[in-house]
Amino acid sequence: MTREGRSMKGRRRALVCLLSVVVMTLPLVQSSASAETDGEEPSRRNALYVLHLFSNDIATFTLDPTTGRPTPVGDLVATGTMPRGFVFTPDGRRAYTANGGDDTISGYDVDERGELSPLGEPTPVDGQVPFGIAIAPNGKTLYTANLESGTVSALAIDANGKPHLIGKPVPTGAPQPRTVSASADGRFVFVSHGLPAKGRADVMVVFAVQPDGGLKRTLAPPVPVGSGGNGSDITPDGRFIYVASTGSDVVYGFRIANDGSLSSVPGSPFPTAVFPEDAAVTPDGRHLYVTSPNHDTTVTRNVTAFSIGRDGALRPVPGSPFESAGASVGITPSRDGRRLYVGNFETHDLAAFDIGKTGVLRQLAGSPFPTGGRNPTFQGVSVPPNQGPKAAFQTKVSDRTVRFDGTGSADPDGTIARYDWTFGDGAALQDGGPTPTHVYRRPGTYQATLTVTDDEGCGTTLIFTGQTPHCTGSPAARATRTIIVQ
Template identity: 75%
Template sequence: MAPSRRDALYVLHLFSNDITTFTLAPSGRPTPIGDRMATGTMPRGFVFTPDGRRAYTANGGDGTISAYTVGEDGALSPLGEPAAVEGEGPFGIAIAPDGKTLYTANLDSGTVSALSVGADGIPEPIGEPLPTGAPEPRTVSASADGRFVYISHGRPTTGREDKMVVFAVRPGGGLKPTDLPRVSVGSGGNGSDITPDGRFIYVASTGSDAVYAFRIARDGSLSRVQGSPFRTAVFPEDVAVTPDGRHLYVTSPNHDNAVTRNVTGFSIGPDGTLRTVPGSPFESGEASVGITPSRDGRHLYVSNFESHDLATYNIGKAGVLDQIKSSPIPTGGVSPTFQGVAVPPNQGPRASFRTAVTDRTVRFDGAASADQDGEIARYDWTFGDGTTRPDGGPNPTHTYRRPGTYTATLTVTDDENCTITLIYTGQSPLCTGSPAARTTRNITVR
């Protein structure tokens, strides 16, 4: 099978300053392909536009963002020259849910930058970087509705109580400070992720050996979830929420390379509370740091800073991780980096159907529904008379009891569980679901 963007995975390397491209088998097993692609100095973070055709990384060593085009086969090509963020030491990067703005947390200058993404994909600064008002900003998470940006701060060796700061998003993508309270994230706030429903945000507290959990209010303010913080393996750095919002995984580089059980799993409760997945922490590699779920949520990928490799897991129903055979495998570069494992977003399906009416019996045909990067896996029908047929296949037949005009609706889901809803967890989309996955048609029966 030829490589495709749908099956691609990327790993960034901090010290060899490059990106390895992998292709993923249906089993989740990654295989490296092609030559490594150069980045700027000390890259961290890798985010995609919603259509998956462009990607960006923040280069902490030279204060720039590198842009790439992503081919149909998943291959990367440089897009223009690296763009200056106008801040020093960009550490974390996020792209807005609509793909029109990039944000970087600039560790050395204590600022946050916003850059617009034009039709040509080239980033352009939006004004000057803004001071965050707290020491050492690290990670950026944007809300799925695009209204707020959350920035974690800190250095784990100081022992101080570090903060998360909230910015509001202006029309056009620029940022403005808010008066919302700054919440404590323990010592050394680091990687953060938001649940797909936008209700909770989780932050790794590196110096506290814990993850902090907060509820997100409509006005963007944060309040601590009951029981927070929750204990992790030693020295946690990054977090990842699964696409279904049911589990959270945390990577911990630890202080001792001999310790290789460095991935802690949690089940996420309806109230945002966390319950440790049995078997945590799971075996991974030396100094686990980067982490991402697959687009369908069936697999988890973890990069290891000191052993220079990539671990792959099956995610069980209870969130238990089972490392696949041949895992981990070398990434080919030196020192996989923070927020440096990424997959392109799943492109949402499009619903379409026809009807054939005979008296009060209607034959529906949804075969024209399509998914540009996969297949339709589920057809959910409502017939407009109070009758539904969940997972009813592409060709159901329905008989109406009374004559009249009815509005029938078809909602489709693809083979990676993408449907009408955007799945975005703070840095880059996993599924660009849209209203196109649902369509209606008026039907008159006599």
């Protein structure tokens, strides 16, 4: 069974008692993450959150924009019992977690400083032990995989941020549904299943998303994921999904067809460190990282790193697996993909890494960092999505010379870092700054286009890898104007 999620009906109370005794034998941690940053003011843009399974709360950190170093801010915020997963609406203003101990979802308002405020009472999911949670790319629907009841729940989010069940939970047709991943186009939901016991043949099941956000099993057959299918993540282009197989010590890779059906990528499955549990694809889609809590807490090389090929095949990054700490579980890249953050279950802390160009990990100075709570949880490290930029420009025509001014472009949570221009006459200027000048060779009517990218790499494309948005890029990052040259 997973190190932080061994909850089965009839054993839940005994399990909590047993693990509480284990936790009490570990070094004591502070009950509050309260601290003040020395430089950067807390903000939603620079926030990072860590869920704790057995203190039932959330720690908030501010990430230094230059170094990536996390600094705890504020007090721990209460969740329901045994929380897992922390997902955001696309605007980053609301967040949700699944509470496996009381079968609910907790919702939060997220203010401009990144502070969390509960959205009233938790909402029941009508299923037992919601283990995994995902939000639809459009932010209108939540999905939970309910471990003990063998179902997946769909909940619509109303205008006030409260979730409401869409019909009854849908049986998945396989035992122990564990992790739920939504496709970036919003058409499909993929659910991994199983327990990490030797000899099991667990599966991933595909659901089609209905017009109201509800789910229906597709005709695509379930695909095998070894023993204990667990954390899963999807490449930003929507072509591939990867699933950690906890009892098989591998990660499976699948190509996603247009109808949602899955077929193995070349070479799948791929070996990982012992007991892989969670997975994260970087926002650029180049690398996959897999955490392993491991059975042996003295083993600290618990983050397996892969490069992702064009065909979806995985190639180990040199030096992998990388050092983290005790029982690595939750994992997320930073919004710009330059860093990786890993929650360590046994040591109650957060490891932070720089990601090299080849995917090599290097721990930040001072890592790991105490989280202030007990036992960072599965899918319990998360950052709010980067808000996409908006392009706008003006022109001034003088004969055949046109001066362009894109300084009216804006990014709601950062700055514009790149301006790419096409002038409609076959000429283009890549990364040409906000105020280029272009001379047209002949009179005519031209369509000039500006495409902008912000300082965290967000542009025209939504970046969504299965559970929560990384970047809410959209066509608004591109603007076109008609130019008439006399």
